[in-house]
Amino acid sequence: MSFDLLKIRKDFPILDQKVNGKALVYLDNAATSQRPVQVIERMNEFSLKTNGNIHRATHTFANKTTEAFEQAREIVRSYLNATESAEVIFTSGTTESINLVAHSFGDAFIHEGDEVIVTEMEHHANIVPWQMMCERKGAKLKVIPFNEKGELSMDALDSLITGKTKIIAVTHVSNVLGTLNPIATIIEKAHLKNIPVLIDGAQGAPHFQIDVQALDCDFYTFSGHKIYGPTGIGVLYGKRKWLDQMPPFLGGGEMIDRVTFGKTTFNEIPYKFEAGTPNYVGAIGLGAAIEYIQSHDHSVVLKHEQNLLQFATKKLKTINGLTIYGEASKKAGVLSFNIEGIHPFDLGTLLDQLGIAVRTGRLCADPVMDHFSVENMVRSSFSFYNTLEEVEVFYQALIRLKTMF
Amino acid sequence: MSFDLLKIRKDFPILDQKVNGKALVYLDNAATSQRPVQVIERMNEFSLKTNGNIHRATHTFANKTTEAFEQAREIVRSYLNATESAEVIFTSGTTESINLVAHSFGDAFIHEGDEVIVTEMEHHANIVPWQMMCERKGAKLKVIPFNEKGELSMDALDSLITGKTKIIAVTHVSNVLGTLNPIATIIEKAHLKNIPVLIDGAQGAPHFQIDVQALDCDFYTFSGHKIYGPTGIGVLYGKRKWLDQMPPFLGGGEMIDRVTFGKTTFNEIPYKFEAGTPNYVGAIGLGAAIEYIQSHDHSVVLKHEQNLLQFATKKLKTINGLTIYGEASKKAGVLSFNIEGIHPFDLGTLLDQLGIAVRTGRLCADPVMDHFSVENMVRSSFSFYNTLEEVEVFYQALIRLKTMF
Amino acid sequence: MTIDEIQQEIIDDFAGFEDWMDKYSLLIELGNEMAPIDVQYKVDENLIRGCQSRVWLHQEYLDGTITFEAESDALIVKGLVALLLKIYSGRTPHEILASEPRFIDEIGLRQHLSPTRSNGLLAMVKQMKLYALAYEKISTKNN
Amino acid sequence: MTIDEIQQEIIDDFAGFEDWMDKYSLLIELGNEMAPIDVQYKVDENLIRGCQSRVWLHQEYLDGTITFEAESDALIVKGLVALLLKIYSGRTPHEILASEPRFIDEIGLRQHLSPTRSNGLLAMVKQMKLYALAYEKISTKNN
Ligand SMILES: Cc1ncc(COP(=O)(O)O)c(C=O)c1O
């Protein structure tokens, strides 16, 4: 348990590069984080030394791979403090996780006239699956608005919940505003009315410690590639009581018990929801990523990330004509903004010339753009491997580029 | 274009190992193939040097990654000889590909009373999604049987097709029987009645050259991990005319055009079907795998694989009490069997002690087990990196182990 | 003999074999010699379904001890089942709950009890313990 | 001047700049100086939607040549749009179809025309060519 930034950056050789002749400053962590060599090495080791398809095998490679895969599940279980590893389902990412719940929970529990609540600050991944499901089912989607600071209105939540509300889906951390939502409170309020809550943890799991038992959340989802792990792997945590009642989503191998053309019976969780060959190398890589995270003192990491955010906020606020979107009292390291008279695309293009990687555009959150009546934003997002010096370079770059317009 | 087995095996260092003290003989290729170092290196290079989330970005890494991802799509397009790369959709694997079609084609085109035709030799991945869809829609699943040699009955096909048949789903190569099905004929027959055909190419794409235009198939699916590529990536090829008419399957980022809570509009193909962050590193790896395949003379590779199959078949037939399942006139390198009085699990366990990896069990094909009235089988499956000597070792092992019972 | 003594006996029996083939031959022999489960008990309710091999388990509780009958369709599994019955059948619930089948690990066949193996063996051990737990509860209640 | 001569002129203009900042400053200047598209044409039907920047394109065909008007909300894109109009507007369909905007590559801004960039530029070029193709067909038919 230590926090030595220089040592940490050695684990991420990608950071030590020049881009367009300038030292890379990678501030697009909310889009995808970088992977430490430990993750890559773990996956390589498997692919090059013990690769076998998992489950049902009698040979050594297949058994070793199965063990490693199930151990990765156990690592995730422990990271989330889930009751049992059967509650941890491997998916291809947050998007698939949420679609799985929208389909499967929807099929089991949502009927015409029922209601689903999301928030105005959701990523499209936590809107569109519910919209599509509501359309199929004749249900209604209701929306918790946020205020100018980017904080959800708890009053609105109270008045949106009705006897017809069947599920509430809320992001842990907004990928645009950075807002760390009061999910414990939301879950508590929902549970008073026996309504389950899904937390989109794509931006939460990489930065905050999660205890799904303490939170008592019903579903929690996140993506490997945003938590220092590989692409193509993600997690759906779900309480057994729901997962047991939900019908399978995808059909295929592994999720079945017995197939005949007349009647097919299904396997138990987690396998019921893991049709086909899972991304077992990805899962093993995700396990390595979580172990990597856990090798650092979380409170120190979090403090550093908060320092980066605060320093960046303070600096950027001094820039004339710069508007920050999202100033909630509790935030993760996400800082979105616009500079008057400069199109985000132009700014992003020019920052890239200076080696600085930020995201620009609509950030997969059209309703947030609409809320602020803007077409696009620039988003910088920080990870624990970023340095205060990088934030300073970023700030100086903005000052310099501003003179070009 | 060359075929030097010793050189090829150097590309697969995993093969050059001892398992349980014996030289590994990997004959579980139909479950998952091994990956050449070229694939691993290509992915590592990306992860460690240029990783950025794809699409909509202004920074260099994101652009380079996007280009590599789209180039992988073009490699797949060219491998399948599809008309345009927009017809190539990246999924997490064959299972997801088939589920996507079952859901989305099903929603658009299948109504109560309609019929879907599959075959008796399908993998569960090409049965269960259709069963689930038929149940949702009130449609009927009909089955083309196979004869004792493991060949589909074309007569039965003719009589199964009715005015209500909406789609036919057939495996290119059976994962149990090895049968190379006459898919061109099936497609021709189906198209006479304007019925689209989906080909499950999980076992076909790794071994046979595919020309989706010449075949005129409507959908073709395969998995990365069975074609020397990574896990967690797969392909759905679909004709534009179908894909354009099909509603999206998963909802989320990238697949949308514009999201509002009132109404969401969708992106064009292929993006319409690629919700969320795709497994872009996996896709890049799959591209490298296909380029690797293409670096060899296909006819020589195919001939070698056929030699392995024929040699193995000839040898195993001399073993008393051994029954081979599947002796179609056209087969891929898959050889399933049982030895009288020896449980497949026992045989698999003991073969593993001798360093030989085979698959045993129900092979995700319960209907095939039922056809032959067996509970399990032993399956050996060959890839071009296997040698005749390995087949000989396998044969000798069977002889030796037989004496233990 | 206690469960532990029998386990030790088994471990010693196997210790003589250097070659894995001999070990497995003995298991196969044990499997072959084993009395089959009474047909009336070879029914679906008694089936513990592993993915590859199946195990049927029947139990009877009499005078404070549990008698198990079992069978598997795979011989190696059946041999291990025979050994498990040897140590666990005819024991009190308390004895069963208090001991782990460590012999499997010690004779070098640990992999057969791995949860990822799904040959039915691990599930069978769990099932035996569940029965023991149930009967222990019943008997303390009755006392 | 031919399209090619104008392209060469542009390439020469940019050749003077070693520094990327100067290059982009010029583009921004060109963007700023550009006459806005007539408001009546800044409508959804004329919108070419890139993911990040939008381009509006309007065209008119008169006496054998096509006149383009265009605009983008991003200045760098607008600058490039200005250059594209400079070479393509007022040309015959044949001229438009016969030439590629190679200058973008040669002034070192190739990435802006990449299909993965989705800033609307590539789509705009495609759209201009489509118009040219359509008008060419009409004119050959009328002759
Ligand atoms: C014929 C066939 N179809 C489908 C599948 C499923 O592929 P995956 O598990 O990669 O989704 C397999 C793999 O076992 C197969 O052999």
Ligand SMILES: Cc1ncc(COP(=O)(O)O)c(C=O)c1O
């Ligand atoms: C809050 C949030 N939810 C969901 C997603 C979707 O994640 P993925 O694209 O990995 O499926 C993202 C990623 O952009 C996100 O930030």
